[in-house]
Amino acid sequence: MNASSKLKRSPGRPAADTDAREQLLAAATELFAAHGVAATPFAAIARRAGLTPAMMHYYFRDRDHLLDCVVEEKIAPLLARVWDPVDSGIAPQELMHGIVERLVAGIERAPWIPSTWMREVLNEGGLLRNRVLRRLPLDKTRILSSALKQGQARGEIDADIDPVLVVFSMLGLTMMHLATAAFFAQAFHCRQPRPQAIGRHVTALLLNGLKPAGKRARKSK
Amino acid sequence: MNASSKLKRSPGRPAADTDAREQLLAAATELFAAHGVAATPFAAIARRAGLTPAMMHYYFRDRDHLLDCVVEEKIAPLLARVWDPVDSGIAPQELMHGIVERLVAGIERAPWIPSTWMREVLNEGGLLRNRVLRRLPLDKTRILSSALKQGQARGEIDADIDPVLVVFSMLGLTMMHLATAAFFAQAFHCRQPRPQAIGRHVTALLLNGLKPAGKRARKSK
């Protein structure tokens, strides 16, 4: 987290003002998740934090800066935590397992992210898209894609899989299931799946899809 | 297209006014895909269709009715086309293959759908969510889930897979990749994948994930 990124922040004293700022930021992310960025009035954020709309401008100047702060202080750190351990020399299956696991874990503490990601990052015209794009750890994703390609070369991974596209499949599938857990329960009249269960489902779907031969298949041979 | 679904329609003359209505509907869906429903002003839709904002109210009364019309006339028919052929007695793999194929085909003629689906259907607070929810062919999705469960019982499908959740994985993965094709190309500095290629990728990922034994594994035996 870059100190220079904060618009206002009394250096030595993380006291009252920081609290208000954090509360506003939290209110913002919750409302963004619920209604989308464009449909979230500045005043609504302030109201939810029990402050005046003018305070939003005091801490974040304007809408643009608020979005900058959200990405820089809330989304970028998560991306870093998720992708940092990715390194060459690790098997792609293990990499993906770890990524999904860390993603699910990170989102449990920031449950507003999947919804916002789908709406504002993945969508054309999404208001966070370019901001996040600049923050994607492309070097890390390339490590994963390379590992997948090498796996394909060794015949361990299905040749029909696009090794770059699958990075998106992985992130998107996880985000999508986490974001739609409630909707899913509502649509199919069943219990809302827990984040851990979603992680297992996604991992199973992805990993078995990567293996031309499943474990049971090999065993049954 | 159900006649009763149209708000206004001069009975004898389906000519010019229908054209205008269709143009407005087309303009609406394009803008919804680009900016989201909440961020699309009524007047902007009219402007894009070269008409006056008042015409929007003439044809669609108000915002709510417009959304009703979009779902009923544009989304519901696609859902029907995709799910209608699903029937019991067909292997789940084949069902899913067909669904993805028809979905990709249908979206090629309505490229605004994936973006809107992700934003306005899957998301909490999405403005089309409840309208679409009512139109989901639950009987058909249940047929697929049942087929999957039976596959698991027969040991043909991985037991870690959630047979209900996977319906969502399938639709969501397809929609997500179609919606983010441009972003994907931008993020990873590569060509935008074609809808057909996306269909193949998704099918491969899903189907191989469902099979404990991959094709090559069996062949290699």
Next chain:
Amino acid sequence: MNASSKLKRSPGRPAADTDAREQLLAAATELFAAHGVAATPFAAIARRAGLTPAMMHYYFRDRDHLLDCVVEEKIAPLLARVWDPVDSGIAPQELMHGIVERLVAGIERAPWIPSTWMREVLNEGGLLRNRVLRRLPLDKTRILSSALKQGQARGEIDADIDPVLVVFSMLGLTMMHLATAAFFAQAFHCRQPRPQAIGRHVTALLLNGLKPAGKRARKSK
């Protein structure tokens, strides 16, 4: 007056809407003269015309367009009327006499102009400056300057006079006295000079200043 310059104008029917537009324009110019452009709220203009602030935006879109309209429809025509008769071959004294006369006459029907001219055109940072600058009839002012230079060459005009600067002296002196007539009366506890008297004063000041030898002086000799 260019028809294309109007933002909105029903072509055939100069009825009610034109009235409202004209009223708003009149209210705007009056308030601009009284308080300056920057200090005149959009809403105040509407209020003075007995309309809602939203109507301002209906007719003029935003502040910028309003200023465009004021310059194009109200100031540019006056400039044209004042400078159009200026032509080469006429004595500079006669040219200046005519210009001041037409300026005074024009301003009698648009008494808001001098104040606005001083504040928003002459001043650095004036909000109409560049808009008016583009509309100055430079060809005409050059005709006057040339005539003055020729007069200097013939020894009829004082060589200390800057023949270009004097164009400004003339316009500025007239505008200034017309704009400050009320202030003048207030400051010196005397009657407010009438526009005609101001015209005579300015013309006398300017013309005699151009002549090294005044007519009366020579005559009285």
Next chain:
Amino acid sequence: MNASSKLKRSPGRPAADTDAREQLLAAATELFAAHGVAATPFAAIARRAGLTPAMMHYYFRDRDHLLDCVVEEKIAPLLARVWDPVDSGIAPQELMHGIVERLVAGIERAPWIPSTWMREVLNEGGLLRNRVLRRLPLDKTRILSSALKQGQARGEIDADIDPVLVVFSMLGLTMMHLATAAFFAQAFHCRQPRPQAIGRHVTALLLNGLKPAGKRARKSK
């Protein structure tokens, strides 16, 4: 500079705080000249001086008091310097020559004055008008007017000239040319005239205009 005029002033230590106050005052006058008083936010003044908006309130209480200070500390002293030497018994031509000269000299050290004078003093609704009005050395201006009237009585000055109005012509012409030097250069694509040159131009215009017979005419006699 009158001590009583300052709102706050720690008696013993005229050090740091005076500097800050002077800086704020300088920032204020610069911004007033550039954008006008009404369009200059309190906070902008502070920002330009590298201080906080709250400091403005500390030194000047509120907007009204700031304007009082500007007039009292910055404009009134200039007026005094310009008009003080005016005394009866001096020829009006000489008086005017001296006034213009001292005005030009004074403004060279306070280049923000002409613009502000035109905008905020001469204009109806100008925010400094009444404050300056109270400070005008009316006794001195009356001395000049009287001298002019006597000149007219002696036939040395054109009878068409208004001896009171000409006081305004003189000040206004000087201020106007100084304020619009940059605009003039921009409008007529020529060099910006220097203050000294403007002084000569104005003096020539005024003095020759006051003489029914020019110097050369008299000399030639």
Next chain:
DNA sequence: TATGAATGAGTCTTCATTCAT
């Protein structure tokens, strides 16, 4: 002396909606 926090009022602008024609 100096500042950051906080706010209420006000301004510009957009927009869905209504209505008379």
Next chain:
DNA sequence: CATGAATGAAGACTCATTCAT
């Protein structure tokens, strides 16, 4: 069918001002 006029409500943003420290 179609449109221009009109509006009230709401949103983004600014700003002068106050206050505790």
